[in-house]
Amino acid sequence: MAGQRLGADFGKIFTANLSSSLADGIARTAVPLLAVQLTSDPLLISGIAALQMVPWLLFAIPAGLIVDAVDRRKALAISNTLRTLLALTLFVMALTGTLSIWSLYVVIFLYGIGETVYDGAIRAVVPSIVPKPLLPTANGRIEAAENVVQNFLAGPITSLLFAVTVLIPLGANALAFALAAVLALFLPRAASGRQFALPKPTVREPWYRQLGEGYRFIFGNRMLTTLLFLSTFIGLMFSAATATFVLFLIDHLGLPEAWFGVFALTAAAGGVLGSLLASVLTARFRAGPTMAVANIVASAPMALLFFFPNLWMAGAVWFVTSAAVLVWNVLVMSLRQSIIPGRLLGRVHGSWRTILWGSMPIGSLLGGLIARVDIELPFLVGGGLATLAGVVFFGFLRKLPNPEEVDNGDPPAVPVAEPGPTDPLVQD
Numbered sequence: 359m360a361g362q363r364l365g366a367d368f369g370k371i372f373t374a375n376l377s378s379s380l381a382d383g384i385a386r387t388a389v390p391l392l393a394v395q396l397t398s399d400p401l402l403i404s405g406i407a408a409l410q411m412v413p414w415l416l417f418a419i420p421a422g423l424i425v426d427a428v429d430r431r432k433a434l435a436i437s438n439t440l441r442t443l444l445a446l447t448l449f450v451m452a453l454t455g456t457l458s459i460w461s462l463y464v465v466i467f468l469y470g471i472g473e474t475v476y477d478g479a480i481r482a483v484v485p486s487i488v489p490k491p492l493l494p495t496a497n498g499r500i501e502a503a504e505n506v507v508q509n510f511l512a513g514p515i516t517s518l519l520f521a522v523t524v525l526i527p528l529g530a531n532a533l534a535f536a537l538a539a540v541l542a543l544f545l546p547r548a549a550s551g552r553q554f555a556l557p558k559p560t561v562r563e564p565w566y567r568q569l570g571e572g573y574r575f576i577f578g579n580r581m582l583t584t585l586l587f588l589s590t591f592i593g594l595m596f597s598a599a600t601a602t603f604v605l606f607l608i609d610h611l612g613l614p615e616a617w618f619g620v621f622a623l624t625a626a627a628g629g630v631l632g633s634l635l636a637s638v639l640t641a642r643f644r645a646g647p648t649m650a651v652a653n654i655v656a657s658a659p660m661a662l663l664f665f666f667p668n669l670w671m672a673g674a675v676w677f678v679t680s681a682a683v684l685v686w687n688v689l690v691m692s693l694r695q696s697i698i699p700g701r702l703l704g705r706v707h708g709s710w711r712t713i714l715w716g717s718m719p720i721g722s723l724l725g726g727l728i729a730r731v732d733i734e735l736p737f738l739v740g741g742g743l744a745t746l747a748g749v750v751f752f753g754f755l756r757k758l759p760n761p762e763e764v765d766n767g768d769p770p771a772v773p774v775a776e777p778g779p780t781d782p783l784v785q786d
Contacts, residue, residue: 364496367487367546372500374541375480378438379504381534383512385445387622388527389466390604391520391615392452396459398609400733404601404726408719409463411597413470415716421474422572422708426701429550430479434542437475438535444469445532452524474711482703483549485695491762493692494637494645501684502633505626514620521615551700572709575702581758582697588751589690590714592657592744597721599660599740602729610733611669621673628677632684640760645689650755652689653748656682660741664734696761 393406425433448465451457488496516527576582607613613621632652639648659675698706725736748755 364488364492364499367548368484368496370545371480371483371487371549372503374434374538374545375500376503376507377534377541378434378476378480378538379507380512381438381441381445381531381538382504383508384516384527384531384534385469386508387512387516387618388520388524388531389462391517391618392457392462392524393459394604394608394615396457396462398605400602400605400729401723401726402459403605404722404729405463406466407597407601407722409466410470411715411718411722412467413474414711414714415719417471417474418478418708418711418716419572419705420708421471422478422704422706424475425478425482425704425708426551427704430483430704431542431545431549433475433479434483434545435539437472437479438539438542440472441469441476442532442535442539444472445528445535449525449528449532452528474708477711478704478707481691481695481707482551482700483545485703486551486700487546487548489762490696490764493695493761494640494688497688497691497695498633498636501636501688502630505629505633505684508626510623510626510630514623517615517618517620551703571702572705572707575698575706576709579697582694584751584754585690585693585758586710586713588747588754590717591747592653593714594717594721594724595657595740595744595747596660597718597740598725598728599736599744601722601725602733602736605729606667606733607669607672611667611672613669621669624673625676625680628680628682629684632681633688635681636685636688639685640689645693645760646756646758649686649689649758650748650752652682652685653755654745654752655679656686657741657744657748660737661745662737663741664738667734692761693758693764696764 390403390406393403397403444465448457448462451461484496484500485493519526576586604618607621608615608618636648656679659678663672663675694706694710695703721740725740728736728739
């Protein structure tokens with residue numbers, strides 16, 4: 359790794375993702391606040407969180423097939439164009455007073471479809487230009503930047519402007535997605551993913567066989583299979599614990615709506631810290647032990663909110679949990695990117711998200727039902743069961759390898775100390 363750096367091509371991808379992250383941050387702050395204005399039913403509020411994940415259950419695999427089949431720069435641009443149009447639709451409904459909880463559901467669902475394509479494409483782009491030893495660093499910087507933009511910038515500003523008029527953040531949301539769509543067209547040639555494509559076969563494989571290729575790869579790898587199902591269970595428990603968190607803060611603890619984004623800075627600060635620590639901890643302790651400890655540190659504090667339901671405890675828990683979650687996310691993503699061949703990144707990522715994120719609506723609805731009994735109870739149930747899973751699988755996680763120790767058969771990425779050619783898509 360001596361002398362290596364992430365380089366100019368990574369910088370272009372990093373910058374393009376910032377605009378999309380800003381738009382995501384505006385949407386993720388504005389949507390739950392809109393929902394609280396439209397209804398006070400915990401189950402309907404949890405439905406927002408559920409619908410954000412349903413597209414991953416239905417469309418993640420087809421989205422992965424698209425990501426592997428087309429120029430990934432086009433996938434990024436088209437998905438953000440779709441989300442631009444949806445943001446404009448939301449703006450018009452808010453302006454005309456026609457927005458309801460049910461129309462918000464529809465917009466969130468369609469928005470999630472666009473997100474499945476964008477997320478698969480951006481995650482597949484990184485390993486095409488970054489060598490394996492630097493994947494934790496690259497993913498950590500991306501995650502840190504997303505946290506800063508979404509939470510330190512978009513979160514507080516959206517909350518404050520929301521108290522004035524919902525139209526300003528909704529309009530800014532559309533503009534940010536439109537800018538991200540344009541920037542995607544100017545990414546370097548390496549971002550296309552075409553260098554991983556195999557020669558076209560004489561007989562084309564049926565589309566339904568291609569859809570299942572991601573699952574065949576995952577279930578052919580015992581380590582990935584175990585990691586997927588462990589991640590899915592923990593994700594389901596996290597969804598149950600956090601589905602009605604906005605209602606817990608605003609209605610139960612009395613947090614003013616205008617301060618919701620400011621409160622989210624606790625999670626943002628923890629997330630930035632965790633993103634930057636992931637590569638440092640991996641270098642010091644290796645990826646496996648770091649992931650094993652981070653898993654428990656992320657889960658256990660949530661149960662404390664059941665026993666100490668106040669804003670100070672909520673802030674402390676969200677800081678610690680977010681830091682540990684981001685360490686986990688960066689290292690899991692880096693390990694997957696090192697194992698999966700470049701030509702399959704979209705399909706395997708889509709298959710993974712289908713199971714992992716597709717299960718989260720179940721957790722969100724479960725959390726909403728539990729919250730009808732007691733608004734604090736989801737923290738005890740979700741946090742406690744996730745911690746138990748982390749303890750049971752501690753030994754498995756501790757033995758996971760570093761990304762550079764895995765050979766997926768791909769040629770090495772272009773050395774980051776030697777900038778590769780840039781080829782804006784608009785000149786193709």
